Amino acid sequence: xxxxxxxxxxxxxxxxxxxxxxxxxxxxxxxxxxxxxxxxxxxxxxxxxxxxxxxxxxxxxxxxxxxxxxxxxxxxxxxxxxxxxxxxxxxxxxxxxxxxxxxxxxxxxxxxxxxxxxxxxxxxxxxxxxxxxxxxxxxxxxxxxxxxxxxxxxxxxxxxxxxxxxxxxxxxxxxxxxxxxxxxxxxxxxxxxxxxxxxxxxxxxxxxxxxxxxxxxxxxxxxxxxxxxxxxxxxxxxxxxxxxxxxxxxxxxxxxxxxxxxxxxxxxxxxxxxxxxxxxxxxxxxxxxxxxxxxxxxxxxxxxxxxxxxxxxxxxxxxxxxxxxxxxxxxxxxxxxxxxxxxxxxxxxxxxxxxxxxxxxxxxxxxxxxxxxxxxxxxxxxxxxxxxxxxxxxxxxxxxxxxxxxxxxxxxxxxxxxxxxxxxxxxxxxxxxxxxxxxxxxxxxxxxxxxxxxx
Amino acid sequence: xxxxxxxxxxxxxxxxxxxxxxxxxxxxxxxxxxxxxxxxxxxxxxxxxxxxxxxxxxxxxxxxxxxxxxxxxxxxxxxxxxxxxxxxxxxxxxxxxxxxxxxxxxxxxxxxxxxxxxxxxxxxxxxxxxxxxxxxxxxxxxxxxxxxxxxxxxxxxxxxxxxxxxxxxxxxxxxxxxxxxxxxxxxxxxxxxxxxxxxxxxxxxxxxxxxxxxxxxxxxxxxxxxxxxxxxxxxxxxxxxxxxxxxxxxxxxxxxxxxxxxxxxxxxxxxxxxxxxxxxxxxxxxxxxxxxxxxxxxxxxxxxxxxxxxxxxxxxxxxxxxxxxxxxxxxxxxxxxxxxxxxxxxxxxxxxxxxxxxxxxxxxxxxxxxxxxxxxxxxxxxxxxxxxxxxxxxxxxxxxxxxxxxxxxxxxxxxxxxxxxxxxxxxxxxxxxxxxxxxxxxxxxxxxxxxxxxxxxxxxxxxxxxxxxxxxxxxxxxxxxxxxxxxxxxxxxxxxxxxx
Numbered sequence: 001x002x003x004x005x006x007x008x009x010x011x012x013x014x015x016x017x018x019x020x021x022x023x024x025x026x027x028x029x030x031x032x033x034x035x036x037x038x039x040x041x042x043x044x045x046x047x048x049x050x051x052x053x054x055x056x057x058x059x060x061x062x063x064x065x066x067x068x069x070x071x072x073x074x075x076x077x078x079x080x081x082x083x084x085x086x087x088x089x090x091x092x093x094x095x096x097x098x099x100x101x102x103x104x105x106x107x108x109x110x111x112x113x114x115x116x117x118x119x120x121x122x123x124x125x126x127x128x129x130x131x132x133x134x135x136x137x138x139x140x141x142x143x144x145x146x147x148x149x150x151x152x153x154x155x156x157x158x159x160x161x162x163x164x165x166x167x168x169x170x171x172x173x174x175x176x177x178x179x180x181x182x183x184x185x186x187x188x189x190x191x192x193x194x195x196x197x198x199x200x201x202x203x204x205x206x207x208x209x210x211x212x213x214x215x216x217x218x219x220x221x222x223x224x225x226x227x228x229x230x231x232x233x234x235x236x237x238x239x240x241x242x243x244x245x246x247x248x249x250x251x252x253x254x255x256x257x258x259x260x261x262x263x264x265x266x267x268x269x270x271x272x273x274x275x276x277x278x279x280x281x282x283x284x285x286x287x288x289x290x291x292x293x294x295x296x297x298x299x300x301x302x303x304x305x306x307x308x309x310x311x312x313x314x315x316x317x318x319x320x321x322x323x324x325x326x327x328x329x330x331x332x333x334x335x336x337x338x339x340x341x342x343x344x345x346x347x348x349x350x351x352x353x354x355x356x357x358x359x360x361x362x363x364x365x366x367x368x369x370x371x372x373x374x375x376x377x378x379x380x381x382x383x384x385x386x387x388x389x390x391x392x393x394x395x396x397x398x399x400x401x402x403x404x405x406x407x408x409x410x411x412x413x414x415x416x417x418x419x420x421x422x423x424x425x426x427x428x429x430x431x432x433x434x435x436x437x438x439x440x441x442x443x444x445x446x447x448x449x450x451x452x453x454x455x
Numbered sequence: 456x457x458x459x460x461x462x463x464x465x466x467x468x469x470x471x472x473x474x475x476x477x478x479x480x481x482x483x484x485x486x487x488x489x490x491x492x493x494x495x496x497x498x499x500x501x502x503x504x505x506x507x508x509x510x511x512x513x514x515x516x517x518x519x520x521x522x523x524x525x526x527x528x529x530x531x532x533x534x535x536x537x538x539x540x541x542x543x544x545x546x547x548x549x550x551x552x553x554x555x556x557x558x559x560x561x562x563x564x565x566x567x568x569x570x571x572x573x574x575x576x577x578x579x580x581x582x583x584x585x586x587x588x589x590x591x592x593x594x595x596x597x598x599x600x601x602x603x604x605x606x607x608x609x610x611x612x613x614x615x616x617x618x619x620x621x622x623x624x625x626x627x628x629x630x631x632x633x634x635x636x637x638x639x640x641x642x643x644x645x646x647x648x649x650x651x652x653x654x655x656x657x658x659x660x661x662x663x664x665x666x667x668x669x670x671x672x673x674x675x676x677x678x679x680x681x682x683x684x685x686x687x688x689x690x691x692x693x694x695x696x697x698x699x700x701x702x703x704x705x706x707x708x709x710x711x712x713x714x715x716x717x718x719x720x721x722x723x724x725x726x727x728x729x730x731x732x733x734x735x736x737x738x739x740x741x742x743x744x745x746x747x748x749x750x751x752x753x754x755x756x757x758x759x760x761x762x763x764x765x766x767x768x769x770x771x772x773x774x775x776x777x778x779x780x781x782x783x784x785x786x787x788x789x790x791x792x793x794x795x796x797x798x799x800x801x802x803x804x805x806x807x808x809x810x811x812x813x814x815x816x817x818x819x820x821x822x823x824x825x826x827x828x829x830x831x832x833x834x835x836x837x838x839x840x841x842x843x844x845x846x847x848x849x850x851x852x853x854x855x856x857x858x859x860x861x862x863x864x865x866x867x868x869x870x871x872x873x874x875x876x877x878x879x880x881x882x883x884x885x886x887x888x889x890x891x892x893x894x895x896x897x898x899x900x901x902x903x904x905x906x907x908x909x910x911x912x913x914x915x916x917x918x919x920x921x922x923x924x925x926x927x928x929x930x931x932x933x934x935x936x937x938x939x940x941x942x943x944x945x946x947x948x949x950x951x952x953x954x955x
Contacts, residue, residue, distance in 0.1 A: 042529035
């Protein structure tokens with residue numbers, strides 16, 4: 001049975017008042033390596049059927065993997081029974097209007113180990129080059145193709161085919177004292193030049209041959225796009241409208257309500273999501289396997305469009321469902337699987353920011369980022385894989401790592417320079433979020449709370 | 456004792472295993488393992504006593520892992536037929552062949568006795584999946600309602616319940632065949648209140664447990680008793696003074712210390728990290744292999760064990776995912792690093808003999824990697840109570856409950872917050888403090904431990920969601936510990952850290 005047939009059969013069975021049926025078809029291939037050699041690898045397939053049954057305002061959700069044809073009716077019956085037994089859901093709304101997508105019937109095209117047919121030999125050659133030059137390479141290459149099918153008893157039929165690829169490449173000196181990292185997002189690995197990436201890392205390991213120890217303190221700091229992405233993604237994940245309206249987040253207005261409409265930064269910063277943004281295209285309708293603070297099963301299939309979260313430095317929207325939008329009096333703006341930050345006055349790339357620095361720190365990336373205080377969105381974490389000292393426009397050596405304590409919301413108000421945005425791979429969050437376009441930025445007083453001995 | 460569910464045993468376990476292993480042998484694999492898993496998980500989330508969402512999901516599938524010409528190959532599939540199993544074995548061999556150009560370190564595995572046909576079931580009484588959803592929702596809604604009834608002290612209440620049943624069938628080319636089933640649950644409730652410009656919350660300290668639904672109905676934890684204390688604790692927290700940063704003596708309750716153990720000992724003593732296999736992702740370890748038997752990890756009273764045998768432990772199994780029998784082993788002895796957590800490949804690679812059974816895969820779609828055992832700090836026989844530990848502090852802070860955590864990629868520098876912090880003055884608690892975090896270097900911290908509590912203070916804490924590896928895997932793990940005391944630890948004021 002094809003995924004489309006599964007959707008139709010699950011919807012056609014008698015029982016609930018309404019149903020939403022989601023089928024997720026996935027395929028993956030990966031290579032992992034350490035010390036210039038393979039460590040693990042694999043290919044996998046997955047198939048998941050999620051039946052959301054609605055009886056009155058009650059909802060039942062049952063999700064099963066690898067469902068055989070003869071098991072379909074049991075899964076649907078279990079969801080129907082759960083719906084009949086459920087209390088009314090407060091997010092209950094009419095299902096999204098029917099819409100039949102033109103390519104609904106197209107077959108799924110999975111990935112396979114063949115996606116690395118060109119990349120694996122190139123990686124092997126790069127290992128040999130690195131070994132001969134005294135570098136050890138570590139990292140991970142993964143390719144996923146996930147197709148989601150959403151059908152409703154109201155006639156909606158939507159699908160999205162999402163290829164996702166990423167390569168993380170980490171070079172270390174043989175004594176592990178020096179480390180450099182780079183990463184790229186890709187759709188199919190055909191555009192990945194691993195030798196060139198290794199060249200970038202070799203340059204950075206050379207930078208690190210001169211070591212400068214600095215104490216904790218506040219430093220002028222250049223954050224590259226990947227570091228900015230990890231901070232902004234945390235901000236985005238903390239931008240739920242309901243929690244803000246309940247007074248629990250940095251976006252809560254003292255005394256009640258949210259801060260939508262309030263200025264966060266004097267800089268003309270725009271933070272937005274757009275499922276059709278070039279290079280980071282993503283699913284353009286809402287998909288919710290269960291309801292929660294920021295998603296509703298009743299919104300399945302809701303079209304997603306360009307959404308400004310911050311515009312001109314002002315908070316514009318928060319992540320929410322149709323239900324929470326009624327509670328907050330704001331627009332229904334569900335989460336979208338990409339994030340773009342731009343400045344209207346953004347100019348120059350990372351090298352330009354370095355060149356314009358009299359004395360400051362250049363980060364590679366951030367790591368182990370965790371929330372310390374939700375009300376200020378104070379985050380803690382570590383610098384990783386190279387903190388460089390810049391003097392008179394040039395990198396002059398490597399500095400020790402630091403633990404930082406900073407709020408990304410507060411940082412937005414302190415930026416003194418923002419460069420041109422580019423697609424980047426988040427270092428910390430790329431397990432969950434790979435589609436990001438971010439600028440390099442300059443912060444005059446980044447809070448390095450303590451020194452980390454890690455290298 | 457519970458038995459393995461008949462509907463899992465009714466799956467074509469052996470037929471698929473036979474087909475996969477036979478095909479792998481035909482294709483020249485020198486080692487092959489077949490693993491079929493069904494992981495069922497149900498999560499409920501309530502807010503202000505109303506169900507926000509629930510989902511009952513399972514993950515069913517199988518995997519074949521081979522070694523062909525010294526290179527790993529792994530493939531996973533979902534069609535439960537012998538033909539599909541053989542095809543997945545072919546893919547695993549193909550993956551090994553495609554990967555061969557980048558493998559420079561031939562794979563060999565430490566020997567392990569053959570366990571021809573063995574079963575194991577974890578210690579639980581009531582299968583949570585046999586309890587109707589409505590009954591679980593009513594229980595959580597009732598508890599939430601009791602908290603909300605404290606008008607003026609609690610504004611909102613969130614509640615959640617995670618339940619997992621994990622079933623694994625494993626068969627390898629040496630002849631080991633294991634069939635296992637385990638259950639775990641994690642209920643949590645959080646009371647919230649905004650008081651003028653301040654917002655804060657207070658969460659239950661009840662740890663996740665390798666138990667069944669009986670955990671919510673009086674076995675292993677008294678939820679009604681704990682919930683009754685939350686409104687007052689929250690009110691006190693909201694009214695508490697902000698901490699003055701500086702050096703303090705700490706007394707750390709097991710509800711907080713388990714996480715510090717997890718991050719600064721558990722991960723730091725994973726041999727794959729020490730050898731660099733996680734270097735690009737989770738990181739390495741300051742506890743490098745050359746320091747085994749030499750590194751002074753902590754004070755002389757520090758004794759840490761790893762085990763996969765503790766009753767109700769979240770990492771407890773009968774056999775690991777490489778067919779190695781569960782064991783208990785030393786990690787830190789009298790303050791010195793004496794052991795690592797191992798899988799079969801690393802055990803042989805480093806000449807350590809037999810694996811201590813720490814291979815685990817979180818799903819049928821992922822390969823086993825070295826994951827954490829229940830890593831626990833041993834209490835002092837006849838040791839002091841928590842009150843006695845506090846009595847030995849002139850100017851300090853008492854920490855309860857976990858909250859925020861972060862540690863660097865070599866496990867040196869960490870920073871933790873908690874659910875509640877109490878000022879200690881002249882050996883007595885002097886009310887709660889706000890805005891507290893403690894920050895230290897791992898070895899400095901453990902070397903500053905001057906007292907550990909007795910067995911009466913010991914609690915088994917833990918988490919469902921320890922992350923590691925690429926592709927990312929989550930593993931459940933427990934950590935037992937007594938209350939312990941540490942001298943001269945740096946305390947931060949988190950508001951001041953934010954520049955306010």
